[in-house]
Amino acid sequence: MTLDEKIQKFKEWQFARSAYVMALGVVELDKMTIAPRGGDAYRDERIAYLSGELYSLSTKKEILDLFKELKDDEHVDFVIRRQCQLYYEEAMKNLVVPKEEFVSYQKLANESYGAWIQAKEKSDYSLFEPYLKQIVEAKKKMYSYRRKKENLYDQMLNDYEPGMNQEKYDAFFTAVRDRLVPLIQKVQATKQIEDGFLYKHYDVEKQKRFMDELLNYLHFDREWGYQNETEHPFTTWICENDVRITTKYLEDNVISAIFSTIHESGHARYEHQCSPDCDGNVLSEGISSGMHESQSRLVENYLGRTKAFWVNNYPKLQEIFPENLKDITLDEFMDAVNVGKPGLVRTEADELTYPLHIYIRYEIEKGLFNGTYTTENLNEVWNKMYKEILGVDVPGDKEGILQDVHWSSGDFGYFPTYALGSAYSAQFMEAMRKDINVEKELEENHFEGIMDWLKEHIHQYGCLYTPEEVMLKATGKPFDVNIYLDYLEEKYSKLYRL
Amino acid sequence: MTLDEKIQKFKEWQFARSAYVMALGVVELDKMTIAPRGGDAYRDERIAYLSGELYSLSTKKEILDLFKELKDDEHVDFVIRRQCQLYYEEAMKNLVVPKEEFVSYQKLANESYGAWIQAKEKSDYSLFEPYLKQIVEAKKKMYSYRRKKENLYDQMLNDYEPGMNQEKYDAFFTAVRDRLVPLIQKVQATKQIEDGFLYKHYDVEKQKRFMDELLNYLHFDREWGYQNETEHPFTTWICENDVRITTKYLEDNVISAIFSTIHESGHARYEHQCSPDCDGNVLSEGISSGMHESQSRLVENYLGRTKAFWVNNYPKLQEIFPENLKDITLDEFMDAVNVGKPGLVRTEADELTYPLHIYIRYEIEKGLFNGTYTTENLNEVWNKMYKEILGVDVPGDKEGILQDVHWSSGDFGYFPTYALGSAYSAQFMEAMRKDINVEKELEENHFEGIMDWLKEHIHQYGCLYTPEEVMLKATGKPFDVNIYLDYLEEKYSKLYRL
Numbered sequence: 001m002t003l004d005e006k007i008q009k010f011k012e013w014q015f016a017r018s019a020y021v022m023a024l025g026v027v028e029l030d031k032m033t034i035a036p037r038g039g040d041a042y043r044d045e046r047i048a049y050l051s052g053e054l055y056s057l058s059t060k061k062e063i064l065d066l067f068k069e070l071k072d073d074e075h076v077d078f079v080i081r082r083q084c085q086l087y088y089e090e091a092m093k094n095l096v097v098p099k100e101e102f103v104s105y106q107k108l109a110n111e112s113y114g115a116w117i118q119a120k121e122k123s124d125y126s127l128f129e130p131y132l133k134q135i136v137e138a139k140k141k142m143y144s145y146r147r148k149k150e151n152l153y154d155q156m157l158n159d160y161e162p163g164m165n166q167e168k169y170d171a172f173f174t175a176v177r178d179r180l181v182p183l184i185q186k187v188q189a190t191k192q193i194e195d196g197f198l199y200k201h202y203d204v205e206k207q208k209r210f211m212d213e214l215l216n217y218l219h220f221d222r223e224w225g226y227q228n229e230t231e232h233p234f235t236t237w238i239c240e241n242d243v244r245i246t247t248k249y250l251e252d253n254v255i256s257a258i259f260s261t262i263h264e265s266g267h268a269r270y271e272h273q274c275s276p277d278c279d280g281n282v283l284s285e286g287i288s289s290g291m292h293e294s295q296s297r298l299v300e301n302y303l304g305r306t307k308a309f310w311v312n313n314y315p316k317l318q319e320i321f322p323e324n325l326k327d328i329t330l331d332e333f334m335d336a337v338n339v340g341k342p343g344l345v346r347t348e349a350d351e352l353t354y355p356l357h358i359y360i361r362y363e364i365e366k367g368l369f370n371g372t373y374t375t376e377n378l379n380e381v382w383n384k385m386y387k388e389i390l391g392v393d394v395p396g397d398k399e400g401i402l403q404d405v406h407w408s409s410g411d412f413g414y415f416p417t418y419a420l421g422s423a424y425s426a427q428f429m430e431a432m433r434k435d436i437n438v439e440k441e442l443e444e445n446h447f448e449g450i451m452d453w454l455k456e457h458i459h460q461y462g463c464l465y466t467p468e469e470v471m472l473k474a475t476g477k478p479f480d481v482n483i484y485l486d487y488l489e490e491k492y493s494k495l496y497r498l
Numbered sequence: 499m500t501l502d503e504k505i506q507k508f509k510e511w512q513f514a515r516s517a518y519v520m521a522l523g524v525v526e527l528d529k530m531t532i533a534p535r536g537g538d539a540y541r542d543e544r545i546a547y548l549s550g551e552l553y554s555l556s557t558k559k560e561i562l563d564l565f566k567e568l569k570d571d572e573h574v575d576f577v578i579r580r581q582c583q584l585y586y587e588e589a590m591k592n593l594v595v596p597k598e599e600f601v602s603y604q605k606l607a608n609e610s611y612g613a614w615i616q617a618k619e620k621s622d623y624s625l626f627e628p629y630l631k632q633i634v635e636a637k638k639k640m641y642s643y644r645r646k647k648e649n650l651y652d653q654m655l656n657d658y659e660p661g662m663n664q665e666k667y668d669a670f671f672t673a674v675r676d677r678l679v680p681l682i683q684k685v686q687a688t689k690q691i692e693d694g695f696l697y698k699h700y701d702v703e704k705q706k707r708f709m710d711e712l713l714n715y716l717h718f719d720r721e722w723g724y725q726n727e728t729e730h731p732f733t734t735w736i737c738e739n740d741v742r743i744t745t746k747y748l749e750d751n752v753i754s755a756i757f758s759t760i761h762e763s764g765h766a767r768y769e770h771q772c773s774p775d776c777d778g779n780v781l782s783e784g785i786s787s788g789m790h791e792s793q794s795r796l797v798e799n800y801l802g803r804t805k806a807f808w809v810n811n812y813p814k815l816q817e818i819f820p821e822n823l824k825d826i827t828l829d830e831f832m833d834a835v836n837v838g839k840p841g842l843v844r845t846e847a848d849e850l851t852y853p854l855h856i857y858i859r860y861e862i863e864k865g866l867f868n869g870t871y872t873t874e875n876l877n878e879v880w881n882k883m884y885k886e887i888l889g890v891d892v893p894g895d896k897e898g899i900l901q902d903v904h905w906s907s908g909d910f911g912y913f914p915t916y917a918l919g920s921a922y923s924a925q926f927m928e929a930m931r932k933d934i935n936v937e938k939e940l941e942e943n944h945f946e947g948i949m950d951w952l953k954e955h956i957h958q959y960g961c962l963y964t965p966e967e968v969m970l971k972a973t974g975k976p977f978d979v980n981i982y983l984d985y986l987e988e989k990y991s992k993l994y995r996l
Binding site (some may be wrong): 015016018019020023024026027029030034035036037038039042043046047048049053205221222223224225226238239240241242243251281335405 | 513514515517518520521522524525527528532533534535536537539541544545547548703719720721722723724726734737738739740741777778
């Protein structure tokens with residue numbers, strides 16, 4: 001085969017792969033949103049079959065040889081080399097694990113998920129502990145097949161955020177803890193902000209009307225995007241011009257659906273604005289969890305929680321809910337949506353306290369894999385840390401160690417990216433401000449101006465570059481946690497008049 | 499291979515096939531309902547690829563040999579023999595057409611569809627005529643590859659309704675025309691029923707509220723069914739326990755969405771109640787268009803348009819729309835939803851005049867394939883027949899020959915099944931009434947009683963038997979058009995006091 005023939009063969013393979021990925025994506029999305037539960041088992045069996053076909057397609061010897069050759073051939077276009085490199089790495093990670101091991105892990109993860117559901121319902125960690133123990137052991141074993149010299153947890157961290165390891169995360173979280181814990185204590189000690197009006201009765205149908213207006217403001221075009229409802233909001237993408245977001249409406253909380261929608265729209269925009277080189281292939285599948293989260297957090301917190309954002313939007317919200325908001329000024333509203341207050345539940349945490357929820361999980365995961373902790377009595381470790389770091393008393397496992405689903409399916413190393421993403425955003429914002437007047441764009445209903453900046457400096461690259469490379473390209477310097485912490489300190493000192 | 503091994507191989511193949519069918523079904527459904535238009539091209543290219551994979555899977559030599567062997571082996575279970583027979587027939591129909599011919603036909607059909615859209619917009623048949631001409635010729639050529647001795651149009655009719663041909667349809671439609679045309683003329687000549695109140699302003703959100711109640715009454719369980727909105731209502735099924743229906747709401751018509759929902763729920767029920775033998779394979783893919791339509795029409799007209807059905811439902815509708823309905827009695831409502839009045843558009847036609855819309859299309863299709871008509875000036879033939887049969891003047895091609903999409907994609911032989919289905923229903927109802935008290939079941943909110951009868955006598959069989967065999971099993975006699983015509987004559991004579 002000539003090089004051109006090889007490239008042609010690779011492109012045909014990549015197209016075939018994208019067909020399976022598209023179909024599985026739509027079926028999964030349908031399942032998560034509207035599909036009747038009665039058909040779950042039928043569909044799941046067939047999803048498993050098609051996933052198997054995709055797996056075979058992606059791991060057969062002739063295609064692996066092709067990846068191997070093309071990824072290192074300097075006569076090959078950079079985009080194709082990068083694609084081959086990522087496909088090859090992915091295949092290798094999967095192939096080293098013996099198939100029966102892989103299958104038995106899937107089975108264990110299913111059981112573990114069931115046990116987590118039950119344990120959470122009964123708020124009893126002891127029902128989940130035996131499964132968590134097995135999951136940790138199984139995960140260790142699976143990573144050991146890679147025969148790499150790096151520490152196992154480092155490998156896990158690197159899987160979700162290429163380039164990261166414990167050394168870097170330790171430095172990151174130490175800074176976060178050292179600067180935020182005292183800041184939160186100061187905030188706690190001062191006069192609290194009134195935000196009760198956000199939690200009155202807000203008719204869901206009316207919330208949906210506002211959401212339509214908000215999506216227009218966000219230039220979330222229904223030509224390439226669609227919003228649906230789910231129990232847990234998420235974003236998924238079929239291709240550049242087909243991105244779906246979901247949200248959840250609460251009757252007694254007017255900001256929950258709003259900020260979750262703004263958040264998901266940030267994820268959606270990242271995928272919508274990738275370059276055509278990335279569409280329909282591995283380059284559009286998220287460079288890293290942290291980078292993806294940085295784009296959702298940026299829109300949610302750094303844009304969505306500013307007065308400039310709400311100058312146009314708040315009057316519309318007031319008009320729809322005069323009974324609750326007619327006497328609340330824009331400034332009062334802005335203060336209320338920015339309240340910083342330690343709580344028990346990560347998914348409900350505010351911008352200020354959120355990273356500490358993650359810090360606690362990071363420390364526990366690290367301990368589990370490095371031998372400092374075992375799964376036994378891990379709920380007590382959890383509760384102790386929540387008291388120490390956030391100053392809250394955990395009343396039970398349900399609101400404590402059992403609150404998140406991630407560990408039940410063995411997703412260790414994922415949590416830290418949530419905090420990292422928020423921190424990345426601060427540095428991106430600092431760079432953006434050098435080029436454009438963010439407040440002016442927001443006030444003048446010119447959201448696209450900001451999105452264009454993100455496209456040019458971040459989104460278009462997809463997975464062409466590593467997170468570190470993108471950070472350097474977009475901001476001109478390596479990631480610096482202090483930009484994030486300075487931002488939080490300034491924002492909350494001002495808000496609480498410290 | 500032993501027989502058991504062959505059967506095992508067949509089952510594995512059938513499972514693989516069902517995975518592709520499931521995925522393509524969900525992707526298609528998503529496209530028809532909520533998917534952003536921007537992603538259409540991307541998804542379509544990949545749908546085409548996966549359809550190609552499915553085609554290859556279903557036509558490779560070793561699997562054809564397997565079908566051929568198993569379908570005629572008397573040691574094989576009847577269900578498997580029937581499955582193999584149907585798969586084999588399907589594959590043969592496809593395989594006889596040369597691939598390039600097949601591809602160029604797809605292209606022509608796409609262009610023809612585009613031309614139809616344009617021509618309809620401009621209400622100008624001459625823009626569509628050249629395409630229709632090519633479509634007819636292409637269709638003739640494709641059928642000629644089958645090298646069967648039967649007349650081409652007979653083969654088309656048989657494809658949609660196994661067992662039917664022109665001889666039988668001629669007898670059917672002659673009876674329909676001879677008895678309904680005079681009946682309609684009599685109805686026209688007498689005092690008309692007041693139904694204007696059905697076409698006032700009806701808030702769509704409120705209509706949706708009623709629809710929820712109606713779906714409950716129909717025992718349309720959200721555990722196995724889901725309703726969505728589309729421009730053109732349809733039903734699709736993923737499996738026995740995952741059946742989707744769609745509807746369309748009109749602001750100035752309260753019965754459009756209601757009866758379309760009742761209609762689609764009949765299709766849905768047919769698929770939901772098939773036997774497990776049929777689930778996930780060719781046996782659940784609709785025994786014939788006519789049988790499927792008989793199940794939707796039965797629920798829509800023979801149940802949904804009766805007073806017993808509305809005894810419980812009308813008060814709810816009145817409660818939601820007091821401004822329009824509080825002074826309208828149940829009897830007045832019943833008369834209004836049963837009005838029989840000739841019109842121009844098939845999809846808006848009532849129970850009485852509907853079959854004559856089909857008769858006209860049948861006559862035209864027959865003429866096109868047997869040489870009586872050509873596509874030239876076919877709109878004039880259309881208009882003349884509408885005047886003759888239904889007594890209406892067609893103002894333009896848009897409301898005339900261009901109203902339906904079917905011919906643009908070459909679906910000849912399909913229309914007649916719409917009328918046949920309605921007629922089948924009458925005979926099923928007659929049989930059902932011998933076993934259960936239909937009115938009592940409806941009045942006492944026991945819709946499942948009727949559905950159970952349909953399951954036992956019709957639905958469970960899926961495609962195990964031909965339409966003729968099912969008719970015989972369910973009603974004890976061959977299909978008799980007069981049962982249908984007697985029913986219409988009696989119903990409309992009474993309604994219009996003839």
